Amino acid sequence: MNAPLFRVVADHALLVEFGETISDAAHAEVLKLDHALKNAPFTGFREAIPAYVNILVDFDPLLTDHDTAETHLRALMLIPDTAQHQSRVHNVAVCYEAPFAQDLAAVAAKTGLTEEAVVNAHLAGSYKVYLYGFAPGYAYLAGTPPALQLPRKPSPVRGVEAGSVIIAGPQCLITTLTMPTGWWVIGRSPIQILTGRPDHPFLFDVGDQIRFQRISLADYETAKGAPI
């Protein structure tokens, strides 16, 4: 691992950076520091926001400062990561049928695959939650197979419904709000990432693994109708 860089942010945060380009190695360091900090926060620590190659550590400037925070974080990084933090595996059901797969035909055309092959390739991907961003519960799941990696549409489409399974480049995402998106809509999941449970309001943690499982329209309707 390269030595991490500590970048000052305003009067209340440090950005700890493990690389400049996306890599599994950099993200593994992010997760390691995130877990270490959760187990051993410093006085004045407010929150940590993990991303692809760095983690932002926010603190109360009345209780600590950049130097003190950096000293604590450096000490945490020296502790060997003995307890392998468990990343959970979530099985996420997806219906790839009309009316939910509005871009499936376009993705097939652009990738030169059949619609069935697009679905199978999507199911075969190995996905991990790299970070949340954009809007509440938007978990960025990198792991879309190279055969399905497409640039975004030239302009966003409005009113894409919550629960849509969308892809762009190596990313995949299950939307939680009805919003515009320029990503390709290939299915719909009945899953509730915003769980509504006060003790565990977000289904995934950063670092969790995701496996998609295909369901029929009838199964989708049943799952949506079923009480959670």
Added chain:
Amino acid sequence: MTDAIFRVIQAGPLITVQDSGRPNLMRYGVPNSGAMDRQSLAIANAVLGNTAHSPAIEVSVAGLSLECIAGTVTLALVGGGFRIQAGDQSLGSWNRITVHKGDRITIKPGPWGSWTYLAFAGHLEAASWLGSVATHSQSGFGGGKIATGDQITIKGAEAREELVGEIPFPISARARHDLRIVLGPQDRFFSGQVLHSLVTEPFRLTDSYDRMGVRLRGPALKPDGALSIPSEAILRGSIQVSGDGTATVLLSDHQTTGGYPKIATLIEGDIDSFCQLRPRDEVRFSVIAPKTAIAVARSRAKAMGDYFNRLRQRIGN
């Protein structure tokens, strides 16, 4: 104690229920939200003896008209230089009044300020999400927008006649045109000339101003090369620069991550005052060292602590 009920006669855009916000959830894509001018909201609650996290209505320059259709309640209007018309009284913000059934109150922008806070002696009923009624504007989660025709209920409304009157105005509540920034975290992507422009040339707020942020007009702050960085955390106060060199200051309902470089970040203590500027107002940035920024935060906290103590003594809390 009974309830006071208001009917919304007229509400413009960007009027929402807010409180001090929803902290520590950015890792799940949830910004803090809460008041644009947090200090004014805190004062509005303090002068009524409410707790700091109590809900209030954030009123934009679009203005708000309410009619009290039941009960009696003392309310405070704090933040910016707004006007409040109540019956035949016309007052500025930084005042407390008592309204009764049948009274109409109208809040309009005055000489300065973009946001003012309407707090009540009692509990403003509003939907809570993740422990806060703060409205997240893109999703509508939380207490939500205030719209014409809505009904607003204040539970346990109290008439606190002894509190009625003016509220002392702390100097830190003014709109601020000279803003202190700490460079980074991506200042390295900008040339010395661009960094020089950032601190020597004026910028203006544009009309692209909402709870997510405000776009600035000024010298182009072009990054060296076509830059996109792996998405990373953004904070309230981040000065984000798009590929064409346009700067945007991110505010209460900002997206939590993004891939544009941030040339600098406003110090936390200047954000409330920055939010009280209006489109076309001029701003200048000055860079301060991180250690100085921490010292500023601490001296400001001390001054505000003294101010709040004096308020509490006055209201006998």
